[in-house]
Amino acid sequence: NAGVTQTPKFQVLKTGQSMTLQCAQDMNHEYMSWYRQDPGMGLRLIHYSVGAGITDQGEVPNGYNVSRSTTEDFPLRLLSAAPSQTSVYFCASSFSTGGSYNSPLHFGNGTRLTVT
Amino acid sequence: DQQVKQNSPSLSVQEGRISILNCDYTNSMFDYFLWYKKYPAEGPTFLISISSIKDKNEDGRFTVFLNKSAKHLSLHIVPSQPGDSAVYFCAASAKGAQKLVFGQGTRLTINP
Numbered sequence: 001n002a003g004v005t006q007t008p009k010f011q012v013l014k015t016g017q018s019m020t021l022q023c024a025q026d027m028n029h030e031y032m033s034w035y036r037q038d039p040g041m042g043l044r045l046i047h048y049s050v051g052a053g054i055t056d057q058g059e060v061p062n063g064y065n066v067s068r069s070t071t072e073d074f075p076l077r078l079l080s081a082a083p084s085q086t087s088v089y090f091c092a093s094s095f096s097t098g099g100s101y102n103s104p105l106h107f108g109n110g111t112r113l114t115v116t
Numbered sequence: 117d118q119q120v121k122q123n124s125p126s127l128s129v130q131e132g133r134i135s136i137l138n139c140d141y142t143n144s145m146f147d148y149f150l151w152y153k154k155y156p157a158e159g160p161t162f163l164i165s166i167s168s169i170k171d172k173n174e175d176g177r178f179t180v181f182l183n184k185s186a187k188h189l190s191l192h193i194v195p196s197q198p199g200d201s202a203v204y205f206c207a208a209s210a211k212g213a214q215k216l217v218f219g220q221g222t223r224l225t226i227n228p
Contacts, residue, residue, distance in 0.1 A: 043218035050214060090159050107159030
């Protein structure tokens, strides 16, 4: 019963490097999303997807790309890492409607990213 | 523009007493509200929710109150236990919006 699995758990990048944060869920959830958590800022939505082939921007999408080729996977790509992207990243999924109306979000355990 | 605000970064409560965590929102289109609990090195987990058609929802030791006129909700934990020590996030959603908006979080510490 894995739920939402995020890899890696920790990552250090140099400015300008690229990388992909992986997220997979085994609950057959249609909705998936990426949040970042920063001190004093709470959780802010980066991108989300309501189903395979459909993605949309959240509150803080700049510097990040996503794609949703399968129901299970929702990778987050940093094309050119910047120190401002140092954060803890959480992937979350739910059956529908973005985590409300009796379909709460299920979160992974996060990826802690440091950009130097 | 912070649409969901938790103005207390931290709260310390004695074991057995009541913990009250507060949350304010500005968007009148929000119609569903949730509380999530987060332990260190883990992802947030859903705790309790309330629809805007209600003013109270109770689940065991946890009760959420909604005051729509004041755009304010609160989470009551009675009695507080050491395992309740965590960061609590308030979140809100507008109908059809397909996304949750979270507050900054409040770190609750339960002292023995």
